[in-house]
Amino acid sequence: xxxxxxxxxxxxxxxxxxxxxxxxxASAQSVxxxxxxxxxxxxxxxxxxxxxxxRGDADIAARLDALNALNARVQAMSDVSATQKATLNxxxxxxxxxxxxxxxxxxxxxDVTSARTEDQSIFTAYRIYALVIPQxxxxxxxxxxxxxxQLMTALSVKLQTRVSAEQTSGVDVSAxxxxxxxxxxxxxxxxxxxxxxxxxxxxxxxxxxxxxxxASNHAALVAARADTKVGTQDLVTARKDITTVMVGLKALxxxxxxxxxxxx
Amino acid sequence: MNNGNGSKIWIWVIVIxxxxxxxxxxxxxxxxxxxxxxxxxQTNTTSVTGxxxxxxxxxxxxxxxxxxxxxxxxxxxxxxxxxxxxASQ
Numbered sequence: 001x002x003x004x005x006x007x008x009x010x011x012x013x014x015x016x017x018x019x020x021x022x023x024x025x026a027s028a029q030s031v032x033x034x035x036x037x038x039x040x041x042x043x044x045x046x047x048x049x050x051x052x053x054x055r056g057d058a059d060i061a062a063r064l065d066a067l068n069a070l071n072a073r074v075q076a077m078s079d080v081s082a083t084q085k086a087t088l089n090x091x092x093x094x095x096x097x098x099x100x101x102x103x104x105x106x107x108x109x110x111d112v113t114s115a116r117t118e119d120q121s122i123f124t125a126y127r128i129y130a131l132v133i134p135q136x137x138x139x140x141x142x143x144x145x146x147x148x149x150q151l152m153t154a155l156s157v158k159l160q161t162r163v164s165a166e167q168t169s170g171v172d173v174s175a176x177x178x179x180x181x182x183x184x185x186x187x188x189x190x191x192x193x194x195x196x197x198x199x200x201x202x203x204x205x206x207x208x209x210x211x212x213x214x215a216s217n218h219a220a221l222v223a224a225r226a227d228t229k230v231g232t233q234d235l236v237t238a239r240k241d242i243t244t245v246m247v248g249l250k251a252l253x254x255x256x257x258x259x260x261x262x263x264x
Numbered sequence: 265m266n267n268g269n270g271s272k273i274w275i276w277v278i279v280i281x282x283x284x285x286x287x288x289x290x291x292x293x294x295x296x297x298x299x300x301x302x303x304x305x306q307t308n309t310t311s312v313t314g315x316x317x318x319x320x321x322x323x324x325x326x327x328x329x330x331x332x333x334x335x336x337x338x339x340x341x342x343x344x345x346x347x348x349x350x351a352s353q
Binding site: 066070129133135137140141144145148151154161162225229232235239242243246 | 314317319320322324325326328329331332333335336338339340342343345346347348349350352
């Protein structure tokens with residue numbers, strides 16, 4: 001009985017160990033989405049061909065998902081120049097087709113050494129996470145700020161017209177005038193911030209493993225993101241000003257209506 | 265005595281299976297928490313359309329404000345994606 005139990009226990013443990021070991025590569029595949037090339041090389045060292053290919057496929061799939069999502073957004077951009085949009089689109093398509101081709105190469109491999117080398121090139125030849133993705137989304141945010149500026153500028157003209165009309169009729173509109181002025185100042189600053197962000201990141205180039213370029217690209221991306229943060233905050237404040245003026249105008253209408261009714 | 269040993273072995277087997285299950289769960293959680301670079305929200309439309317520029321009625325201005333709010337939501341989505349991109353560097 002004891003011997004049977006021991007054998008049964010060992011069999012159970014062995015089965016569990018096999019299941020656990022089988023789970024490890026799957027988890028590792030997801031985690032390696034953002035590891036460096038050296039970490040990838042280390043992870044692949046000694047791994048069988050199937051594991052190297054599976055890891056490469058997962059890393060490429062994650063990058064293609066991110067690129068396709070960005071590509072959809074780029075197609076909808078409305079305020080960047082046609083040249084800038086074409087450049088960004090071309091860059092995305094080059095990376096998408098390159099990675100797709102690399103995936104086919106990795107999948108067709110019969111030699112683990114070649115597969116490892118091609119796996120590493122996902123990180124060294126394609127700077128998706130280091131440059132393309134953050135650069136594209138920062139440009140998308142700057143483009144969006146430009147679009148919101150246009151909407152707010154048009155609305156500001158209308159608000160100013162209405163406030164001026166109230167002022168002409170003798171109403172104290174100093175608070176509303178101040179709100180419109182603040183709104184216009186925030187719109188102007190948001191415009192400046194968006195332009196600065198676009199200038200910082202538009203001409204960045206892949207680092208090709210050059211440490212100085214890696215550092216300068218990163219600094220430019222972080223600074224550009226800070227610009228869009230300030231621009232976004234400007235627009236949030238301008239949006240509050242819009243509410244202030246619209247509510248104020250509404251209140252004046254109500255007051256005027258009430259006094260008109262009373263005079264009857 | 266044999267029954268006692270058998271019970272102990274089974275208890276150990278159960279404990280080990282629980283530990284293995286815990287490790288499995290932990291690894292699954294780690295995988296799912298890997299930063300994703302796919303945008304959290306797809307608000308791709310950037311068509312800039314407000315009300316008639318010459319219409320400064322309350323209704324027209326409310327329509328303009330709604331268009332602005334839609335684009336502000338899209339801006340938040342763009343910013344979140346930019347932050348994810350930078351975090352994945």
